[in-house]
Amino acid sequence: MNVNRIAELGGVLAEDLAGGVVERLNKHWAIISGQKIWHKDIAYEQFRHCPACVNEDLANGKGPKELRSPARIWWLVKTVEACPVHNVRLVCSSRDCDRLLSGDFAHYLRSNQDEVSTLYDEREQALHSPVDEYQLRRLSITSRDGLARPEWLFRWDRFAA
Numbered sequence: 001m002n003v004n005r006i007a008e009l010g011g012v013l014a015e016d017l018a019g020g021v022v023e024r025l026n027k028h029w030a031i032i033s034g035q036k037i038w039h040k041d042i043a044y045e046q047f048r049h050c051p052a053c054v055n056e057d058l059a060n061g062k063g064p065k066e067l068r069s070p071a072r073i074w075w076l077v078k079t080v081e082a083c084p085v086h087n088v089r090l091v092c093s094s095r096d097c098d099r100l101l102s103g104d105f106a107h108y109l110r111s112n113q114d115e116v117s118t119l120y121d122e123r124e125q126a127l128h129s130p131v132d133e134y135q136l137r138r139l140s141i142t143s144r145d146g147l148a149r150p151e152w153l154f155r156w157d158r159f160a161a
Contacts, residue, residue, distance in 0.1 A: 050083035051120040066110035082126035089126035
């Protein structure tokens with residue numbers, strides 16, 4: 001993925017986008033937010049998310065409902081078990097990702113509103129483990145004081161054509 005070209009097309013700085021990019025290095029490794037992650041520690045098969053983040057986005061976001069909740073980069077890392085914003089256990093969709101639409105979180109939300117609602121109703125509180133805190137710091141999602149930092153994607157309104 002050419003981050004510089006995407007930034008140019010979007011009229012933003014490449015440095016701002018680099019923190020939210022997943023780059024596949026080879027069949028065993030990927031780079032997420034500048035950190036080398038073993039491929040088996042990345043959730044590719046199912047949509048993993050914080051039900052409280054999604055519910056909050058759907059309730060407060062702009063634009064079409066299914067486009068209101070962007071996927072957070074930390075949802076992809078399997079070793080992160082709790083949301084740094086809501087202290088809620090991350091959940092996996094019961095449906096596998098469509099191979100042709102892999103990574104299309106808006107499509108998942110549009111097609112699985114019943115599951116999204118159920119996962120929110122059944123959400124569990126969870127404290128961050130030391131592993132969560134380590135991974136979130138590595139991904140630059142939390143600072144040393146444990147406060148969640150906003151992701152680059154939240155700086156701009158997002159709309160699909």
